[in-house]
Amino acid sequence: MVATSQLSRSRRPKWHYVAVGVVLIVVAVALTVAWQILAAPESVSRAVGPARVIAYFFGSLLFLLLIAGLVLIVILLLREVRLNERQSNFVSAVTHELKTPVASLKLYLDTLEYREMTPDRRAEFYRTMRQDIERLSGTINNVLNAAMYTDRPVADPRPLDIARVARHAIELTATRHQLPKEAIRYEGPAALRVSGDAQALETAVLNLLDNAVKYSKERVEIEIEVWGDADGQAHVKVRDHGIGMSRTHLPFIFTRFYRIGAEVRRSRTGTGLGLFIVRAIVKGHRGTITADSPGPDRGSTFTISLPGLLEPEAEPEAEAARA
Amino acid sequence: MPRVLLVEDEDHLAAGIRFNLELDGYDVETIADGLRAVDRLAPPPEGPVWDAGPAIDLVLLDVMLPGLDGFQIVERMRQAGNYTPVLMLTAKSLPEDVVQGLEAGADDYLPKPFDLPVLLARVRGLIRRRDWARGPAEGQALVRVGEAEVDFASLEIRKAGETVRLTLLEAMLLKLLVERRGQVVTKAEILEKVWNLNPDTETRAVDNFVMRLRRHVEKDSGSPRLLQTVRGVGYRLVEEPSPA
Numbered sequence: 001m002v003a004t005s006q007l008s009r010s011r012r013p014k015w016h017y018v019a020v021g022v023v024l025i026v027v028a029v030a031l032t033v034a035w036q037i038l039a040a041p042e043s044v045s046r047a048v049g050p051a052r053v054i055a056y057f058f059g060s061l062l063f064l065l066l067i068a069g070l071v072l073i074v075i076l077l078l079r080e081v082r083l084n085e086r087q088s089n090f091v092s093a094v095t096h097e098l099k100t101p102v103a104s105l106k107l108y109l110d111t112l113e114y115r116e117m118t119p120d121r122r123a124e125f126y127r128t129m130r131q132d133i134e135r136l137s138g139t140i141n142n143v144l145n146a147a148m149y150t151d152r153p154v155a156d157p158r159p160l161d162i163a164r165v166a167r168h169a170i171e172l173t174a175t176r177h178q179l180p181k182e183a184i185r186y187e188g189p190a191a192l193r194v195s196g197d198a199q200a201l202e203t204a205v206l207n208l209l210d211n212a213v214k215y216s217k218e219r220v221e222i223e224i225e226v227w228g229d230a231d232g233q234a235h236v237k238v239r240d241h242g243i244g245m246s247r248t249h250l251p252f253i254f255t256r257f258y259r260i261g262a263e264v265r266r267s268r269t270g271t272g273l274g275l276f277i278v279r280a281i282v283k284g285h286r287g288t289i290t291a292d293s294p295g296p297d298r299g300s301t302f303t304i305s306l307p308g309l310l311e312p313e314a315e316p317e318a319e320a321a322r323a
Numbered sequence: 324m325p326r327v328l329l330v331e332d333e334d335h336l337a338a339g340i341r342f343n344l345e346l347d348g349y350d351v352e353t354i355a356d357g358l359r360a361v362d363r364l365a366p367p368p369e370g371p372v373w374d375a376g377p378a379i380d381l382v383l384l385d386v387m388l389p390g391l392d393g394f395q396i397v398e399r400m401r402q403a404g405n406y407t408p409v410l411m412l413t414a415k416s417l418p419e420d421v422v423q424g425l426e427a428g429a430d431d432y433l434p435k436p437f438d439l440p441v442l443l444a445r446v447r448g449l450i451r452r453r454d455w456a457r458g459p460a461e462g463q464a465l466v467r468v469g470e471a472e473v474d475f476a477s478l479e480i481r482k483a484g485e486t487v488r489l490t491l492l493e494a495m496l497l498k499l500l501v502e503r504r505g506q507v508v509t510k511a512e513i514l515e516k517v518w519n520l521n522p523d524t525e526t527r528a529v530d531n532f533v534m535r536l537r538r539h540v541e542k543d544s545g546s547p548r549l550l551q552t553v554r555g556v557g558y559r560l561v562e563e564p565s566p567a
Contacts (some may be wrong), residue, residue: 100336
């Protein structure tokens with residue numbers, strides 16, 4: 001099942017570990033036996049001249065192979081340890097992200113049940129509960145999307161208007177986070193047609209915008225730019241003026257479960273799946289995603305580039321564009 | 324009016340809990356950040372003269388906090404000599420999380436999501452337990468345990484000119500043993516009365532706390548003569564140390 005392969009680790013034995021281990025054992029045994037033969041008194045007289053040189057040459061080669069194998073095993077183990085750490089962080093983050101809104105909903109339901117209150121207060125509690133449900137549903141969608149979107153090419157690409165997808169994502173983000181109209185600025189053409197999965201691309205842009213809001217400082221200020229280039233690529237750039245990040249994190253942020261800092265002292269909500277989903281969707285469209293930040297407190301920029309830009313006069317498929 | 328400090332970074336939860344506690348007659352102060360909570364509860368001794376504000380009767384403490392987590396906060400509080408009762412609220416509800424919280428120095432632990440009546444009962448219970456722990460034992464304000472003198476009102480224990488502060492749980496455990504001096508108190512009873520936990524809970528917390536108490540009252544905590552283990556049953560505080 002896709003969900004299993006994307007979110008949890010395979011329980012199959014790690015054959016590459018076994019293979020490297022077996023090779024190392026064989027090399028170690030071969031080296032020991034060869035050394036015993038060479039060291040035997042009767043072999044000294046026999047193995048002289050070129051034979052001895054060849055034996056030493058192969059012996060050194062095997063020894064180097066042994067060391068290389070050990071280094072490989074250490075690298076593989078370190079990778080496993082890092083993945084384990086990230087997974088345990090993910091479980092911790094998802095637990096927090098699921099339980100917190102549930103705890104809040106339960107608290108407000110209990111309060112509504114046990115306490116007398118004014119209609120205004122009651123309305124305020126309902127608003128709070130609605131926001132908790134939004135948050136809960138966001139986390140659930142994130143986990144499901146991470147399972148659904150893989151790096152595999154989109155099954156049924158259709159012509160779509162990426163400019164429209166971006167504008168719709170802006171509207172949704174503004175409503176979801178109750179932002180003023182000027183908080184997210186759109187710059188780009190009225191329409192830009194590419195081929196792909198409109199819903200998946202909207203999820204990708206929404207994730208980037210959600211991140212931009214989440215990592216903004218007090219004032220949310222985001223620019224989203226859409227353009228097509230002469231190489232037949234469409235680009236969507238999301239830029240924020242938020243907390244940014246140090247360059248050391250940039251290579252890892254699209255990795256599944258990766259989050260900056262320790263889970264228990266987290267100040268921003270999230271599961272470490274958002275950017276992983278964006279990358280999976282973009283890869284599914286044979287596109288690329290890049291991230292850049294001049295440094296902490298200096299904002300971040302994410303750019304999605306998609307191949308397959310369609311001519312404006314290309315056969316319109318109203319149904320897909322409306323999606 | 325008892326004053327409760329609520330350390331919680333989730334706005335919705337903080338507002339909901341505050342609303343309910345205020346209706347029940349508590350003064351509530353809220354802090355959303357771990358480092359600010361430590362400034363309030365465990366100020367550094369070398370810092371400027373500290374005026375933190377009114378005394379706090381109970382701390383409701385979340386575990387996952389920005390800046391510093393709840394376990395570290397409660398540890399710093401205890402190290403700084405602040406023994407205000409702490410009720411930890413957290414999404415982490417595995418038995419090992421509960422034990423980690425109690426070992427760190429919390430007095431009670433409530434996993435999220437919780438029932439509102441349970442939260443309010445725990446808050447009332449903790450303040451009541453603190454009052455019980457601080458009340459006289461065996462009808463006296465000062466109680467002698469071996470060579471140590473225990474002052475339950477200030478939760479202090481004095482031995483050989485040294486004074487040590489007890490946490491609420493340590494004081495309650497000692498008080499239970501003092502009030503039943505000479506009798507065996509079972510582990511299940513201790514878990515229920517002191518920790519407010521199910522008597523079947525598998526934990527080494529009681530043993531660890533008994534070891535801590537031995538360090539306070541015994542001459543040689545390695546071979547205890549006052550606070551004895553009754554194998555497989557529980558613990559007993561003997562009247563007079565048995566001859567060596």
